[in-house]
Structure formats: C-alpha cells, structure tokens
Amino acid sequence: MVTKEEVENVVKAVVDEKFVKSVEVNEKGDVAVTLAKDTPNIDDVLIRLNAELGKIGGVGTITINREREMKAEENAELNKDMILEKLKEVIDPEIGVDVVNLGLIYEVNVRPDKTVYVKMTMTTPGCPLTMWILRAVEDKVLEIPGVKDAEIELTFDPPWTPDRISPEYKKRLGLY
Structure with missing residues (x-):
C-alpha cells in the first residue's frame, strides 16, 4: 500500500x-x-x-x-448537455475529431458543489498527447460559467474502440 x-x-x-x-x-x-x-x-x-x-x-x-477560484456566475445552472457541448471544442489533434464524437468521454456529473467530474479515456494507453488532452478538457470545463472545479479521471476500462465514435463521425471518417 x-x-x-x-x-x-x-x-x-x-x-x-x-x-x-x-x-x-x-x-x-x-x-x-x-x-x-x-x-x-x-x-x-x-x-x-x-x-x-x-x-x-x-x-x-x-x-x-x-487550485481554482469560483467565478462570479456561481448561481449559473449547470447540466451534462452543456458540458458535453463545451467539450466538443477539444479536438484530438492526431485524428481531427472532438473528444465527445470520438467517444472518449465515458461519464459527466455535476456535483452539488458545482465541481464537474469527467471520466474519460484515450484511444490508446500510450497516446503521446494524453496530458495535453486531459488539460484541454479540464480547461474547457473550467471556462463554463458557474463551474467551481473540474475533476478529470482517466480510465482504460473499458478500452476505447472505434465503435465508440458517433454515427455522424463514422460516416465522415469512412468507417461505414
């Protein structure tokens, strides 16, 4: 231990x-x-x-x-859809697809204290951009008015597969 x-x-x-x-x-x-x-x-x-x-x-x-300071908009209403929409601004530079449509986001929760929890993965455990993408996700969440803090958890369980890509982006990438 x-x-x-x-x-x-x-x-x-x-x-x-x-x-x-x-x-x-x-x-x-x-x-x-x-x-x-x-x-x-x-x-x-x-x-x-x-x-x-x-x-x-x-x-x-x-x-x-x-460490974060609470933004002035502390009474702003937060929800999962708002956070996912903001996370679409984080593009995986190697693939050119945002982390939401790529299927890297497994879970999003807004806690009562206005901390946003995001559980996510990478396309591979050895992704050289892991820390950059995690930081970008954290930064985007913290840009949302009313968010007190962001907790980003990285997991590889279950492992990412191309099946997690949104149908729209599967078409764009020629995967079906």
Whole structure:
C-alpha cells in the first residue's frame, strides 16, 4: 500500500513545495494532488508528476488538480448537455475529431458543489498527447460559467474502440 509520505516525496522531487496545495491518498491507493494556479511550467509538471507517481507501487487513480477560484456566475445552472457541448471544442489533434464524437468521454456529473467530474479515456494507453488532452478538457470545463472545479479521471476500462465514435463521425471518417 502506498503511503502519503511516499507520494509527498515524489511530488516534492517534481514541483517546488510552495506550489503544492494538498496531497491526499485514500485507502485504495488513489492519489489526489492539488497544485497552485500559478505553478510555473504547468504542462511539464503535470506530465512529469503523473509519470513519477505512476512508478510508485500500489498507486491507484492519479488525480492532479489546479487550485481554482469560483467565478462570479456561481448561481449559473449547470447540466451534462452543456458540458458535453463545451467539450466538443477539444479536438484530438492526431485524428481531427472532438473528444465527445470520438467517444472518449465515458461519464459527466455535476456535483452539488458545482465541481464537474469527467471520466474519460484515450484511444490508446500510450497516446503521446494524453496530458495535453486531459488539460484541454479540464480547461474547457473550467471556462463554463458557474463551474467551481473540474475533476478529470482517466480510465482504460473499458478500452476505447472505434465503435465508440458517433454515427455522424463514422460516416465522415469512412468507417461505414
């Protein structure tokens, strides 16, 4: 079982301690790290942190959040359709299709505290753009008025297949 101390040591080796807002490890070994919104070189930090945490034995799901401020529109009505529509703006650069029509989004929930949870996958576990796409999804969700925070979970269960592509895009891509 992974310990909080092991996780904290890896986090401190990757990112300056002053930018680490919290580190949490639950009984299943799931890790949640929250970084300051002004963390420098955030893309590099996210990639390195995810890779290094993944090397620790016993680590389950890795969630890396960035600190957020609540937007002025805190009473805005949020719903799943609104979020999915916004996520259509995230295009997989290798395929040229948005993450919704590509079938990468498995689940979307709006929690009572206005945190949006997105469970998603990649076309392959070794996708070189994984961290870029995850960040783009998080950024798009956080652009929606009234969203307090975004939690993006990456899963490969079930694995993605071309069957998940929307019928409209299957036609566009010549898949039927």
